[in-house]
Amino acid sequence: MKFLLPLFLLFSLAQAQTSDLxxxxxxxxxxxxxxxxxxxxxxxxxxxxxxxxxRKHPDFRVNKVGESIEGRELSLVSIGKGxxxxxxxxxxxxDEPTATQAIFDILNFLKSDDFKNEKRAxxxxxxxxxxxxxxxxxxxxxxxxxxxxxxxxxxxxRLQSPEGQTLKRVRDSLxxxxxxxxxxxxxxxxxxxxxxxxxxxYLAPAYNYEKDINEVRANAMKVIVFMNNIIQKYAPGQVGxxxxxxxxxxxxxxxxxxxxxxxxxxxxxxxxxxxKQEIRKLNYVSILSALYTIAQGSYKDIPLERYNxxxxxxxxLFDLKIVNATFPLLGKNYQIDLGINRLEVNKEGYNDFxxxxxxxxxxxxxxxxxxxTLDATGYVIRPGKVYPTPVNNMAGxxxxxxxxxxxxxxxxxxxxxxPKEKLSSPVAxxxxxxxxxxxxxxxxxxxxxxxxxxxxxKVGYAVINGFLxxxxxxxxxxxxxxxxxx
Ligand SMILES: [Zn+2]
Numbered sequence: 001m002k003f004l005l006p007l008f009l010l011f012s013l014a015q016a017q018t019s020d021l022x023x024x025x026x027x028x029x030x031x032x033x034x035x036x037x038x039x040x041x042x043x044x045x046x047x048x049x050x051x052x053x054x055r056k057h058p059d060f061r062v063n064k065v066g067e068s069i070e071g072r073e074l075s076l077v078s079i080g081k082g083x084x085x086x087x088x089x090x091x092x093x094x095d096e097p098t099a100t101q102a103i104f105d106i107l108n109f110l111k112s113d114d115f116k117n118e119k120r121a122x123x124x125x126x127x128x129x130x131x132x133x134x135x136x137x138x139x140x141x142x143x144x145x146x147x148x149x150x151x152x153x154x155x156x157x158r159l160q161s162p163e164g165q166t167l168k169r170v171r172d173s174l175x176x177x178x179x180x181x182x183x184x185x186x187x188x189x190x191x192x193x194x195x196x197x198x199x200x201x202y203l204a205p206a207y208n209y210e211k212d213i214n215e216v217r218a219n220a221m222k223v224i225v226f227m228n229n230i231i232q233k234y235a236p237g238q239v240g241x242x243x244x245x246x247x248x249x250x251x252x253x254x255x256x257x258x259x260x261x262x263x264x265x266x267x268x269x270x271x272x273x274x275x276k277q278e279i280r281k282l283n284y285v286s287i288l289s290a291l292y293t294i295a296q297g298s299y300k301d302i303p304l305e306r307y308n309x310x311x312x313x314x315x316x317l318f319d320l321k322i323v324n325a326t327f328p329l330l331g332k333n334y335q336i337d338l339g340i341n342r343l344e345v346n347k348e349g350y351n352d353f354x355x356x357x358x359x360x361x362x363x364x365x366x367x368x369x370x371x372x373t374l375d376a377t378g379y380v381i382r383p384g385k386v387y388p389t390p391v392n393n394m395a396g397x398x399x400x401x402x403x404x405x406x407x408x409x410x411x412x413x414x415x416x417x418x419p420k421e422k423l424s425s426p427v428a429x430x431x432x433x434x435x436x437x438x439x440x441x442x443x444x445x446x447x448x449x450x451x452x453x454x455x456x457x458k459v460g461y462a463v464i465n466g467f468l469x470x471x472x473x474x475x476x477x478x479x480x481x482x483x484x485x486x
Contacts, residue, residue, distance in 0.1 A: 015229055018289050018298070021118055022230050025109075025285045032112065032284070034104035039275055041351050042097050044072045044136035050104055051075050051132075057111060065131065066166030069147035072136040074166050079110055082125035084294060087176035087260065088287070089131040089167060092152045092183070092251070094138020094145070098267035098276045099182030102283035103132045109288065118292055125295035129174055134163050142350045154247075156254040164251070171255055178223070178294060179260040180287065181252045184276070187269025187371075188318065188341070191240045191311040195369035197271065198240030199279055200231050200286070201313050203264040205252035206244045213304070220261040221307040222299045227265075227286040228310050234282060235270065240313030242266070263290075269317070271371055272478070318360060320468055321370025324377040325453065327443055333380075337365035340449045340466045342480075347423065354424040354481050357466025359449050372478075374468055379453040379460060383441035384411025386432065392416045394426075402427050403474050406462040411450055412438055418486060425482035428464045433486040448483060 036046060054060040054077050066074040090099040107130065110119065122128070133139055137147040146152055146161050155164035171179065189198040204220035206212075213221070231239050242264065247253050256262040265287070267279045293299045318339035327334050339361035344353040361368070387410040391397050397413055405413075412430045425431045430450065432438065441451055453461040462469045467479040 015226065018226075018292050021115075021292055022233070022285055022289045024115070025288055026234065026281070028114070029105070029281050029284060031114075032105050032108040033281075034101065034108055037101045037104060038277065039351075040095075040097050041142050041346075041353070042100065042133075043140055044133060047100070047104075047133060048073075050107075051077060054107065054111075059111070060107075065170050066162055068135065068137045068163055069161070070137045070140075074131065074134065074136070074163070076170060077107065077130045077132075078127060080123035080127040082123065082127050082295065084126040084178070085129070085174050085176045086126050086178045086180070086291065086294060087129045087131070087171060087174050088180040088182065089134050089170075090182040091132065091139060092134040092163065092167070092181075094135045094140070095142045096144070096184035096267075097133075097139065098184050098280050099265065099283050100132045101280045102287065103130050103182075105280070105284045106130075106288055109284075122291050122295045126291060128291065129170070129176070131167070131170060134167060140350065142346055153251055154249040156251045157249055167251060171258065171260060176260045178219070179255045179262045181255070181262055181264045182283075183264065183266045185266035185268045186315065189240060189266075189268045189313050189315050190317045190369055191237055192314040194237055194311070195317075196237040197269040197317055197371070198266075198313050199235045199238035199268050199270045200227075200282060201240040201242055201266040201268060202228065202310065203242035203244060203252065203266075204307065205250065205256050205262050205264060206246040207253060207257035209246045211244055211246065216259055216261050217256055218304055219299070220256065220263045221304055222302040223261070223263055223290050223294065225302050225306040225310070226293050226299050227290050230286045230289055231282055234285070238270070239310055240268070241307070241310040242313050269371070316368045318365075318368060318370045319357075319372065320449075320463075320466060321365060321368060321373045322376050322453075322463070322468075323365070323373065324375060326376075326378075326380045328380065336362055336443065337368075338362055338443070338449070339365050339368055339370075340463070342466045345423075355465060356483065357449050359443065359445055359447050362443055362445060372468060374461065376453055376461075379455045381441075381443070382409070382452045382454045382459070384450060384452055384462070385409050386412040386414060386438055387429070390414040390416055390434075394419060394422070397425070397427060397429070397431065400427070400429070402429055402476075403471060405429060406452070406464075406469065407459050407471050409452060409459060411452065411462065411464060418484060422484060425484055428462065428467065428469055428476055428479050428482055430464070430482045431484045436485045
């Protein structure tokens with residue numbers, strides 16, 4: 001009779017084999033981080049010198065595999081000589097760059113002379129193919145859709161976009177065993193019924209409406225369980241699992257159907273990580289570890305049911321949640337919670353951004369969470385006033401004592417000469433033009449969140465453009481900018 005190890009022991013073994021590697025990858029990451037890509041708004045032109053270097057490197061093969069609508073070259077960077085074909089593509093949505101950065105980190109790692117044994121294991125068993133930034137025209141203007149205005153991820157059947165055609169053609173030519181479909185998701189996703197952001201979310205897409213699980217999909221699920229265990233170590237509780245309803249037009253679902261184990265990875269939010277550099281690192285560590293377990297075949301022993309134990313994705317986070325504030329309206333007081341989000345507005349050239357925030361929801365928000373939460377019990381929401389002495393210019397504004405003004409109830413400063421090129425106010429006071437009339441404070445979905453929180457006649461907090469400022473501590477917290485109303 002053959003002795004069989006219990007499955008959970010085999011499973012631990014698969015994870016244990018790579019856990020040393022995972023820790024070393026995490027600790028040595030900075031050495032491989034591609035330093036030229038440190039902001040989310042990256043462009044195709046920044047990638048080309050990096051890709052060119054791999055053209056000249058003897059271990060790598062670089063092939064032009066297509067062009068975007070505006071003629072930007074799509075390149076496939078390949079390495080390895082193993083039988084297992086692994087295809088990784090990123091940024092089919094132009095404003096989802098985190099994994100593109102991680103791909104160049106992974107390439108730097110593969111190019112280096114370190115981790116020889118692990119790399120040999122990967123490259124002798126696998127051939128890796130990377131297609132970074134599938135939608136460069138979208139990336140150019142930091143938008144999801146391509147130049148035609150369509151979502152490439154709904155074009156897997158009709159194949160009108162050259163980007164989608166390229167993805168399909170490369171997948172078919174490689175007959176890839178594994179496909180990593182790399183995206184970013186909203187930072188407002190959380191792991192269901194927890195305040196933890198879904199820093200990473202996974203999906204092994206269904207290939208039919210019945211959501212059947214064949215070997216192809218099962219393998220994707222197992223690798224996801226493996227990566228989830230890694231992320232749990234560095235971002236405990238911060239993983240979500242996407243709903244697996246079949247979407248017949250999406251690439252992930254079709255790639256699964258076409259016989260490639262499709263793994264969707266979505267990079268979400270991480271507290272304080274606006275440019276998503278920690279999340280990028282988690283991509284690097286978990287994807288490289290996954291390549292190692294794929295090379296070893298050790299993922300095969302992972303029990304499938306673990307996949308469904310990953311909490312589902314939900315979308316219940318706000319940037320700022322204020323609970324139990326008192327709002328006076330037409331002579332009566334009401335208790336309200338506020339959900340506030342800070343929206344990014346691209347600057348010209350799409351290289352940078354500023355914030356224009358919104359009240360996103362009002363009422364009982366007890367089923368929601370905040371990256372930052374304030375219990376405003378006992379605080380009354382008051383409108384801010386315009387400071388009676390106008391300033392002449394930006395220097396005049398910066399000469400003011402912001403905290404003293406906020407404590408005195410002022411949230412707006414009139415400016416005689418607002419510089420044309422200025423998009424936002426650098427201090428926690430809105431700039432208003434000579435003739436601008438401040439609207440009455442209305443607490444409505446969609447308004448800019450600007451008000452004071454007063455207790456016993458004293459202003460304790462100011463909310464300026466959705467940023468919470470603690471006036472008793474004199475702290476501006478994570479404040480970035482206020483607005484200009486000309
Ligand atoms: Zn996406």
